[in-house]
Amino acid sequence: MLESREWYLAAYAAEGIPTSDHLKLRTVVVDIDSIPDGHVALETLFISVDPYMRTRLTGLQDGISLHQFQLNQVINGFGAGRxxxxxxxxxxxxxxxxxxxxxxxxxxxxxxGFLRKLDPTNGIPLLDYFNTLGPPGFAAWLGIEVLGDPKPGSNVFISAASGAVGLCAGQLAKIRGCRVIGSTGTDEKVKLIKEKFGYDDGFNYNKETDLDAALSKYFPNGIDVYLDNVGGKMLEAVLNHVNLHARIPLCGMISQYNKVWTEREGVRNLLNLVGKEVKMEGFIISSYLDRFEDFAKQMESYLKDGKIKSKNKINFGIERLLDSLASLFSSSNIGKVVIQVKA
Amino acid sequence: MLESREWYLAAYAAEGIPTSDHLKLRTVVVDIDSIPDGHVALETLFISVDPYMRTRLTGLQDGISLHQFQLNQVINGFGAGRxxxxxxxxxxxxxxxxxxxxxxxxxxxxxxGFLRKLDPTNGIPLLDYFNTLGPPGFAAWLGIEVLGDPKPGSNVFISAASGAVGLCAGQLAKIRGCRVIGSTGTDEKVKLIKEKFGYDDGFNYNKETDLDAALSKYFPNGIDVYLDNVGGKMLEAVLNHVNLHARIPLCGMISQYNKVWTEREGVRNLLNLVGKEVKMEGFIISSYLDRFEDFAKQMESYLKDGKIKSKNKINFGIERLLDSLASLFSSSNIGKVVIQVKA
Structure with a gap:
């Protein structure tokens, strides 16, 4: 028998950033002395904190995810354990x-059944499986390599550029020979994506009073591929700058997650999709598991050759869930946010 | 020398239904006695009146078309002449x-250079080339056969169902074995699409105060393919009913053409595109000319077998342009609107 602290859903949060009214920590006893067949007992090492988690806390059947967390049950996410x-x-x-x-x-x-055992001798740092070799890397790869598929010289725009997906996607687009511009929420992060992660340029959306004007400046030749991680006003602004046959893979819409849909920012210029024959397509990584091996092989080779870099934001202690989750919505992170549960 | 009346653009109309302030009729003299090499003189028989024409009158570089009519010049459209x-x-x-x-x-x-000579012996009525064998038929075919590609039993929704595109698209989806529902603007037109054009059911959007509720009723199993001809609030309502991997070919957005984009109805639930992994794609028929022969062959065979029917609304006299154009936006037509110039 072991005492274990766990986060459970006390109440759904249709709007706003979830608080301790919605997610609560409790101590339970885990019976490790009578483990059922085909089960293992794990000591958790890391838990990934991701924007999509927010969408599983609404109690609503709309938006990004149909799989809502259940009341009074422990919540779950991508994790590593021993x-x-x-x-x-x-x-x-x-x-x-x-x-x-x-x-x-x-x-x-x-x-x-759903576990994947890691090979301790392969030299890959554990947190790479949370980042470039994990869900954010796979999402970035699908967005750029599969759905966006930009040609050399194409103009690629990536929002939430300093998030885990954005950092990886920008580098993948650069490997393809594209001109890559990112938007992010602080000047420091703009500097970082340009100086450390190969973006050609970037801007701080919090400082741009007119997103349309900003895109005119950064995309004098229009946008060929937009990897959308934010939705809302940024997506609307992009639609005024799309080139013929532009592609918009929709990876997520983080600006929209804390609002019920009727309160979200409406996109008024979808008519541009017709005139410019744009393809806009939502995707969820779990639907593309048949491509995972292709992805892993390519990404491991890029990592080995030093062509892709990554960054993690590690918060220590399971009690850090709420502030880690809130940090996703406040422009305060760079890269992948994880909770290190076991020191 | 011949006297000829022609419609020319006197002023752009960014908003609203174009009036005689914007389009004016004038009489000019056409010199048919010294025709340049590679030219012909035509007596116009029919002119097609289409929603996209409205988008060429805005003077703006957004939306559906970049090719704006030029001030003081005669406007043009799809036509037939002798x-x-x-x-x-x-x-x-x-x-x-x-x-x-x-x-x-x-x-x-x-x-x-751009003319296509018709074979008077092939038995095809001239107006079929304006309807099922012309731009609306081709748009319907691209929307259903190429981009929507519904499987037998799929749930297909078509807006502006009693327009030329909608009538044809519904029949094409029925040939594929789909369940097909249409929306249109009067009870009479709902009756018509069901009784004469094979739609399984339909509703009058002017009578439905809650489009969301209407779609719940008509699509208890969700929507697999939506051929969008209207945009705006109908598109938003559809996004609350899309099934996983739904496809939304965007053929046009007639509800949006008379407003500048900042005044258009914003679509607030695009996040559903992510969760349901929906593909939404705008298309313009001129980009698919490589598929025109496939289309024409299939459609001619359907027409020969009586599998596709069509309907025309013929307005007599070139002076009918303005009211013909306005009629596209007032739920007053069924099928293809044409002006018969020569009695």
Missing amino acids: VIRSNDSNYKEGDVVLSPFSPVAEYCVIPS | VIRSNDSNYKEGDVVLSPFSPVAEYCVIPS
Whole structure:
């Protein structure tokens, strides 16, 4: 028997940034002495904190996700843990595993079916699996390599450019020989994407009173591919600058997650999609698992050759969930936000 | 020398339905006695009146079309004419030809490069080339067969269902074995699309105070393909009912053409495109000319087999341009609107 702290859903939050009214920490007892067949007990090492989590807390059946967290149940996310007991012969104590549905808890007993065992000898840092080799890297790869598919010389725009997806996507587009511009929320982050992550240029959307004018300045020849991570007013502004046959992979719309849909910013110029014959397409990484191996192979090779860099923001302690989640919506992070549960 | 009445652009109309302030009729003299090489003189038989024409009258570089009509110049559209003089050995007096850029005039002298000579012995009524075998039929075919591509049993929704595109698209989707629902602007037109054009059901959007509720009723299993001809509030309502991997070919957005973009209805729930991984794609028929032969072959066979029917609204006399154009925006027509210039 082990005491374990876990985050559970106390109340849905249709609007606003979730608070301790909605997500609460409690201590439960985990029975690691009678583990069911095909299950393992894990000590959690890291939990990924992602914008899509917000969309699972609304209690509504719209928007980005249909899979709402359940009231009074522990919430889950992408995580890594160390096996401390096993009732599956494929896993033994000490194995480090990834899980897409890791309880946000210090310890857990979970089915081994969705786990992926890591090879400790391959030299890949664990957090790479949360970043470039994990969900954000895969989303960036799908957005650029599969759906956006820009040609050399194309003009590529990426919003939330200093987030985990944006940092990776910008570098992938540069590898393809594109001109890449990013938007982000502070001057410091603009500097960073240009100086450390290869963006050709970027701007601070908080300082631009007129997004349309900003895009005119940064895209005198229009936009060929826009990887949308924010939605709302930025998407609207982009639609005034799209080139013929532009492609807009919709990875997420973080500016919209804290509002019920009737309160969201309406995009008024969708007619431009007709005139410019634009293709706009939403995607969810779990629908493209048949491409994961292609992605992993290419990304590992880029990492080995030093062509892709990444950045993590590590918050220590499971109690950091609420502020980690809130930080996604406040322009305060660079790169991937993770909680390190076990020091 | 011939006297000819023609419609010319006197002033752009950024908003509202164009009036005699914007489009004016004048009489000019056409010189048919010295026709340049590679030109023909035509007596106009029919002129097509289409929603996209409205978008060429704004004087703005946004929306559906970049090709604005020029001030003080005769406007043009899809038309048919009879050759009355020719300076091109491929055309002789009496030939009937189609032109995508026919001056809206009683007579004209134009280059023969874009003309298509019709075969008077093939038994196809001339107005079929304006309807099922012309731009509306091609748009419907691209929307259903190429971009929408619904499977048998799919739930297909078509707005402006009693317009030329909508009538044809509904029948094409029925041939594919889909369940097809249409929206249109009067009860009479709802009855018509169901009784004469094979729609499974339909509703009058002017009577539905809650489009969301209407779609819940008509699509208990969600929408797989939406051929959008109207945009705005209807598109927004549809996005609350899309199924996973739904496709939305954007053919036009007639509800939006009479407003400058900042005054248009914003679509607030684009986030649903992400969660449902929807593909939304604008298209213009002139970009798909490589598919025209495939289209024409299939459509001619459907017409021969009586599988596709059509309807025309013929207004007599070139002076009918303004009311013909206005009628497109007032729910007053069924099928293709044409002006018969020569009785």
